[in-house]
Amino acid sequence: MVMLGEETRAGQLPLVGGILALDFTNTSSGRGSEAHLDHIRTTEHLILWAVHSGILAGQDAERIRMTLARDKQKQTELLVEALDVRELIYRIASRIASKSEPSKRDLARLRDEFRVLLEPASLDHMGDGRYDWSFPEKPVTSSIIGPIVLSAVEMLRQGQLDRLKQCPGRDGDCGWLFFDRTKNASRRWCEMSVCGNRAKVRRHRERQFWAEDVG
Numbered sequence: 302m303v304m305l306g307e308e309t310r311a312g313q314l315p316l317v318g319g320i321l322a323l324d325f326t327n328t329s330s331g332r333g334s335e336a337h338l339d340h341i342r343t344t345e346h347l348i349l350w351a352v353h354s355g356i357l358a359g360q361d362a363e364r365i366r367m368t369l370a371r372d373k374q375k376q377t378e379l380l381v382e383a384l385d386v387r388e389l390i391y392r393i394a395s396r397i398a399s400k401s402e403p404s405k406r407d408l409a410r411l412r413d414e415f416r417v418l419l420e421p422a423s424l425d426h427m428g429d430g431r432y433d434w435s436f437p438e439k440p441v442t443s444s445i446i447g448p449i450v451l452s453a454v455e456m457l458r459q460g461q462l463d464r465l466k467q468c469p470g471r472d473g474d475c476g477w478l479f480f481d482r483t484k485n486a487s488r489r490w491c492e493m494s495v496c497g498n499r500a501k502v503r504r505h506r507e508r509q510f511w512a513e514d515v516g
């Protein structure tokens with residue numbers, strides 16, 4: 302397999318998680334399987350995704366790129382922390398999706414990240430009758446990872462976690478997480494057009510195989 306270090310779909314990935322924190326975990330798939338993919342392998346991939354998901358506006362991203370261009374160490378730190386937080390949220394959410402409890406250690410880590418990353422944020426009037434967190438451009442870790450951690454905490458706080466689900470894909474090659482907002486909570490796949498159809502095709506083939514075998 303050719304591994305293209307700089308190429309990524311980070312800026313085009315479908316945002317089907319329903320919640321920012323889950324969309325972020327979906328920048329990787331097939332964890333622990335041979336089909337494992339990671340769409341965020343560089344700091345630039347992370348910035349592309351942050352713009353794609355609406356965390357950063359285009360001009361903010363440009364300024365962050367310029368700041369980081371001068372500081373290789375900060376680039377590495379940002380990437381390492383972002384991926385660390387991503388896997389932390391993944392562990393917590395996939396445990397819940399499989400009807401088990403997240404570890405106390407992971408919940409404590411999430412609280413610590415929340416405390417540190419929210420520290421520079423302010424509560425600003427949004428002009429539509431409500432107030433919301435605003436993240437300053439610096440530190441960059443807060444401006445990019447802060448909204449994701451906030452989203453994860455909000456998800457845990459708001460409940461209805463029986464609707465937090467994980468796409469089985471085929472033999473664990475997907476594992477995307479999503480919040481099922483369908484009326485009767487019947488959603489099973491990340492995307493019907495991807496994993497759902499693949500499963501349908503496979504079932505069809507299996508039926509054909511058995512029919513031929515018997516016939």
Ligand SMILES: [Zn+2]
Pocket residue numbers: 468469470475476477490491492495496
């Ligand atoms: Zn899937």
